[in-house]
Amino acid sequence: GDSVTQMEGPVTLSEEAFLTINCTYTATGYPSLFWYVQYPGEGLQLLLKATKADDKGSNKGFEATYRKETTSFHLEKGSVQVSDSAVYFCALSSYGKLTFGQGTILTVHP
Amino acid sequence: NAGVTQTPKFQVLKTGQSMTLQCAQDMNHEYMSWYRQDPGMGLRLIHYSVGAGITDQGEVPNGYNVSRSTTEDFPLRLLSAAPSQTSVYFCASSGLAVSTDTQYFGPGTRLTVL
Helix, strand or coil, X not given: CCEEEECCCCEEEEXXXXXXXXXXXXXXXXXXXEXXXXXXXXXXXXXXXXXXXXCEEXXXXXXXXXXXXCCECCEEECCCCHHHCEEXXXXXXXXXXXXXXXXXXXXXXX | CCCEEEECCEEEECXXXXXXXXXXXXXXXXXXXXXXXXXXXXXXXXXEEEECCEEEECCCCCCEEECCCCCCECCEEECCCCHHHCEEEEEEEECCCHHHCCCEECCCEEEEEC
């Protein structure tokens, strides 16, 4: 079946540091890939999305590239801010059903 | 445009009680789903629906029941609550095409079963 594996957390960074959160997936067919973000006490919000190989999703300074050859969708940001502190989920969508990774807690200190 | 709404926000039940979590969306989405979120386990799919009158089981369906009589509403019923069902529950909706398959989530219901 489909599965998503995210790097273990939590991740703690200083403001303006570079962020990478690794995500790999296993799926049949050609899934869409997503990064969702969850701020404390809130539901999940879409951060970015890619629907086919070599697509790059980007939003709010975050980027991720759909790499079919390595089955990966790593999240990156060049300079994190305190306001980026949240839980980040990688997910794939296959025939409408979302499969999530376990989530990575990011804490950014001033 | 309210998006996806869920009620209640918080609920405490005793073991064996039943209740219904409400979910509604105003985006005319065909696909609706329920997830539960537990620490360290991400979100797991409970049940989903691809349209009115059509429902199917997800990864963790036991102890839960759903129905979809309208496009807008997708309630989740707990038949006989157990402490293992203590969790945060999220409802989500989306279209079915690749161009519309981004799922939009409600704010969640935090359920405690004593």
